[in-house]
């Protein structure tokens with residue numbers, strides 16, 4: 001479905017209308033089937049405004065964009081939480097994680113840092129809980 005903003009040239013009323021496709025609009029226009037809601041004139045044109053496409057893929061894109069925006073906000077909050085509550089160990093993450101895991105003393109703070117995917121896999125195989133979290137670059141330590 002395509003939504004067009006139409007303008008009546010006779011009375012300058014503008015209104016939105018839905019069409020199955022841009023071809024359908026052209027067809028209806030040619031046959032003078034497009035009438036102004038207000039004065040009944042068939043002198044109706046579509047404005048240059050970009051049509052709003054309402055097919056599934058554009059819905060998905062819209063949702064994706066919307067989601068990624070809110071995800072970014074979540075990541076920022078998450079990063080702040082981690083920075084406040086976890087110790088930054090940089091590239092020693094895998095090493096530090098093992099030290100914590102294999103030492104008996106309880107650490108009061110969790111750690112965060114950088115690790116490769118392979119390192120994370122290894123840690124998981126050893127039963128060490130580690131999560132990969134997205135990290136936005138502008139906030140990087």
Ligand SMILES: [Zn+2]
Nearest residue numbers: 008011036039
């Ligand atoms: Zn009109």
